[in-house]
Amino acid sequence: MSAQPVNPNVPPDHLTIEIDGQSLVVPKGSMIIQAADKAGIPIPRFCYHDKLAIAANCRMCLVDVEKMPKPAPACATPVMDGMKIATRSEKALKSQRNVMEFLLINHPLDCPICDQGGECELQDLSLGYGRSVSRFQERKRVVPDEDIGPLVATEMTRCIQCTRCIRFTADIAGTYELGGMYRGENLQIGTYDGKPLTTELSGNVIDVCPVGALTNKVFQFRARPWELIARESVGYHDAMGSNLFLHVRRGEVLRTVPRDNEAVNECWLSDRDRYSHQGLHAEDRAVRPLRKIDGRWQQVSWAEGLAAAADILRAHPGDELGVLAHPATSNEEGGLLAALADGLGSQNLDHRIFNRDFSDGAVAQPFALPLAEIEQADVIVLVGTNIRHELPLLHQRIRKATRRGARVHAVNPVDFDFAFDIAGKTIVAPSQLAGALGDAALREAASNATRAAVIVGGLAENHPAAAKIRAAAADFAAATGASLCRIPQGANALGLARTGVLPGKRDVVGMFAEPRSAYVLYGIEPGLDFADSAAVQKALNAAKVVAFSHFACQSTRDVADVILPIGALPELEATLTNLDGVEQRTQPGGKLPGEAREGWRVLRALGGELQLPAFDFTDLAGARALAANRQPTGINRGAASPAPTAGHADGLELAVSAGIYRTDSVVRRAAALQAHPLNVPARIVLNPADAQALGLAEGKVAKIGSADGTAALPLAVDARVAAGTAWIESGHGATSPLGAGRVTVVSA
Numbered sequence: 072m073s074a075q076p077v078n079p080n081v082p083p084d085h086l087t088i089e090i091d092g093q094s095l096v097v098p099k100g101s102m103i104i105q106a107a108d109k110a111g112i113p114i115p116r117f118c119y120h121d122k123l124a125i126a127a128n129c130r131m132c133l134v135d136v137e138k139m140p141k142p143a144p145a146c147a148t149p150v151m152d153g154m155k156i157a158t159r160s161e162k163a164l165k166s167q168r169n170v171m172e173f174l175l176i177n178h179p180l181d182c183p184i185c186d187q188g189g190e191c192e193l194q195d196l197s198l199g200y201g202r203s204v205s206r207f208q209e210r211k212r213v214v215p216d217e218d219i220g221p222l223v224a225t226e227m228t229r230c231i232q233c234t235r236c237i238r239f240t241a242d243i244a245g246t247y248e249l250g251g252m253y254r255g256e257n258l259q260i261g262t263y264d265g266k267p268l269t270t271e272l273s274g275n276v277i278d279v280c281p282v283g284a285l286t287n288k289v290f291q292f293r294a295r296p297w298e299l300i301a302r303e304s305v306g307y308h309d310a311m312g313s314n315l316f317l318h319v320r321r322g323e324v325l326r327t328v329p330r331d332n333e334a335v336n337e338c339w340l341s342d343r344d345r346y347s348h349q350g351l352h353a354e355d356r357a358v359r360p361l362r363k364i365d366g367r368w369q370q371v372s373w374a375e376g377l378a379a380a381a382d383i384l385r386a387h388p389g390d391e392l393g394v395l396a397h398p399a400t401s402n403e404e405g406g407l408l409a410a411l412a413d414g415l416g417s418q419n420l421d422h423r424i425f426n427r428d429f430s431d432g433a434v435a436q437p438f439a440l441p442l443a444e445i446e447q448a449d450v451i452v453l454v455g456t457n458i459r460h461e462l463p464l465l466h467q468r469i470r471k472a473t474r475r476g477a478r479v480h481a482v483n484p485v486d487f488d489f490a491f492d493i494a495g496k497t498i499v500a501p502s503q504l505a506g507a508l509g510d511a512a513l514r515e516a517a518s519n520a521t522r523a524a525v526i527v528g529g530l531a532e533n534h535p536a537a538a539k540i541r542a543a544a545a546d547f548a549a550a551t552g553a554s555l556c557r558i559p560q561g562a563n564a565l566g567l568a569r570t571g572v573l574p575g576k577r578d579v580v581g582m583f584a585e586p587r588s589a590y591v592l593y594g595i596e597p598g599l600d601f602a603d604s605a606a607v608q609k610a611l612n613a614a615k616v617v618a619f620s621h622f623a624c625q626s627t628r629d630v631a632d633v634i635l636p637i638g639a640l641p642e643l644e645a646t647l648t649n650l651d652g653v654e655q656r657t658q659p660g661g662k663l664p665g666e667a668r669e670g671w672r673v674l675r676a677l678g679g680e681l682q683l684p685a686f687d688f689t690d691l692a693g694a695r696a697l698a699a700n701r702q703p704t705g706i707n708r709g710a711a712s713p714a715p716t717a718g719h720a721d722g723l724e725l726a727v728s729a730g731i732y733r734t735d736s737v738v739r740r741a742a743a744l745q746a747h748p749l750n751v752p753a754r755i756v757l758n759p760a761d762a763q764a765l766g767l768a769e770g771k772v773a774k775i776g777s778a779d780g781t782a783a784l785p786l787a788v789d790a791r792v793a794a795g796t797a798w799i800e801s802g803h804g805a806t807s808p809l810g811a812g813r814v815t816v817v818s819a
Contacts, residue, residue: 086152091159097150104132104145107158114158115167115196117281118233119146122338124242129233131196133166134158142166171200174231177211185229187283189296193231214259220267221746222274222342224288230260235279243339244270245470245490269748271463271731274345278329289346289743290326302660303330305647306344307399307640308734309462310559311335311442312649313344317641322662324348324641334443335649341463342747343731343738348641350740351661357623357636358665368628373666380617380633381680387589387615389416393582396422396572397594398561399735401645403691405567406698407674408593414683418575419582422567424595425560427602427811428537429578429711435564437652440524440554446471450520451479452513452553454544455504456528457487460731461558466490480516482507484530484726485798486791498793500724501534505543517551527557530728533602535811559650566648571701580712586610593619594637596736598626604807605779619670622736636667639737643669644691722815723761723797733802753803755784755816758792767818776815780808
């Protein structure tokens with residue numbers, strides 16, 4: 072056989088095909104639809120989605136392939152060298168129109184009352200491939216609806232059985248909650264058990280559904296797509312900074328949808344980011360400046376509110392003042408807050424309000440392995456994290472890694488539920504997390520990997536012995552060659568660290584261990600946002616407090632003297648820095664409620680009232696320039712608070728993880744998220760052996776005492792909790808008094 076000539080213009084592992092007369096060079100193994108998409112050649116489809124496994128069950132993408140007697144599905148037909156494809160031939164168009172006719176046989180055609188109207192793939196394609204009159208006169212079938220939770224609305228009579236939602240919950244979310252039931256014309260899509268969806272990514276089934284069978288229950292019947300304006304923004308409830316669009320009508324954010332960014336969130340969005348906008352419209356939203364006069368709150372003008380705040384700050388300058396910012400505060404606001412502290416002579420400034428151990432002076436750092444590359448890792452070690460709740464879309468990337476063969480090891484005080492298989496797990500009390508990282512087998516597994524990552528989460532970062540755990544993780548990474556990825560504790564913790572919202576003298580622990588006479592709280596709900604609320608409440612009650620707040624909640628009213636209403640991130644133009652160290656910009660979406668103002672404007676006005684020289688700018692560009700010029704000179708590690716003591720010498724160790732829908736003030740006010748099955752009420756969970764030793768039974772209310780405070784909580788018993796450990800979730804008023812040391816548990 073003679074040698075075949077090699078075409079120098081075709082790269083290795085590529086071949087040449089022709090689509091609609093256009094010659095293309097495509098990778099071997101590509102499907103026809105993938106090659107056509109890259110060339111911009113449209114092929115109609117319903118079941119195909121480039122992030123989901125191929126199903127080839129809708130047949131809408133039938134095309135005419137030379138030498139094939141029947142039309143072929145473009146989504147499931149691999150390309151071959153020299154293949155000639157026609158997408159618009161008479162044969163192809165006839166096939167596509169016939170498929171459309173079959174799809175519409177049972178579709179209710181209720182577009183006027185369908186929430187998907189105006190952005191429906193079936194509606195769009197029926198315009199080009201449908202007939203004006205159906206030849207079928209039989210009765211249309213009706214499918215009963217199923218209540219699948221507070222986030223997703225169903226109208227399953229509209230379903231065309233594309234199975235995108237099934238493949239999403241199986242392949243992407245990993246929960247296998249949806250499936251096809253019955254056969255033939257009786258086929259239905261639904262849950263097998265009639266229970267709500269429990270995945271933290273459930274809203275994505277709305278995006279993948281090509282018809283109106285699955286829609287947004289919170290947005291239902293609120294507006295039509297053509298009434299909405301899309302504003303680019305980012306998620307601000309975790310450090311990933313998922314890219315998204317705010318859909319706005321007349322200044323009100325009505326829904327949130329994902330914005331494609333392969334390096335961050337791909338095309339997905341967590342439910343926390345998708346539905347949190349509900350919280351912006353809470354009844355206790357701060358809408359006017361408030362001042363406490365003779366113990367009673369009164370609405371005042373901005374001039375009076377700023378003057379009252381300035382009087383407090385003038386009377387308590389320098390070391391008497393503590394300044395604290397929520398770690399989701401934007402870079403611009405953080406820079407101005409740091410400049411305000413400088414102007415007042417205070418070095419007591421911090422944003423690390425969730426942390427307890429500052430003995431190593433640790434601050435947030437970018438991931439050593441970029442987010443998008445974690446799915447390429449072959450060994451991943453999770454340390455002190457319920458990653459599925461802490462960073463839902465990082466959890467999804469880790470699942471992708473395991474489907475490629477990666478081995479995941481977990482070192483945790485609780486055997487948390489993950490949607491992927493665990494190669495090895497070490498479940499120990501929180502104080503033993505550092506020691507567990509010295510395990511020889513674990514180190515060998517990471518050392519033998521081509522690409523390994525160790526991911527340290529909030530349960531470790533916010534523990535009283537966090538410095539030891541961080542040191543052990545760093546030693547593990549250095550010894551094995553793994554990339555160290557410490558999850559920043561807050562949506563913009565990394566940006567605030569870079570902007571210099573860090574202490575020169577007292578950190579957040581020091582500010583309350585040695586109470587100051589005045590405090591500035593920025594974006595903080597004091598009753599729920601601090602790591603240890605007992606010391607915080609005692610110090611704030613005895614001090615003068617100026618609160619820049621999104622909400623005039625009861626815990627803020629209890630401690631503040633002045634409340635200045637500020638806008639939340641969806642209402643601002645701002646920048647946040649995500650866990651990769653990438654600065655991302657937002658556009659203002661919703662209008663500011665009442666008399667609330669952008670935080671940078673309020674800080675500028677307050678700086679002007681105090682006659683501070685740095686605050687002579689007049690626009691956002693000036694605020695950004697001031698923030699950009701405030702590069703941190705480095706935290707004063709010598710002034711860092713020492714590691715906290717263990718509290719009670721006996722009792723059980725507390726393991727504290729953040730409740731998935733209790734992470735911040737906006738999420739806590741989103742009614743749909745609070746009704747989600749993953750939002751578990753406040754409780755304490757013990758290992759069965761510990762519960763038996765204490766004589767406690769499931770469902771009883773237990774009294775819990777700690778060095779910080781006491782609480783009464785319902786008791787749950789679960790073998791997933793390490794022996795000697797009591798597990799609680801933060802973000803609840805009932806659990807906030809307990810701190811994170813040791814506790815004693817007794818029956819009611």
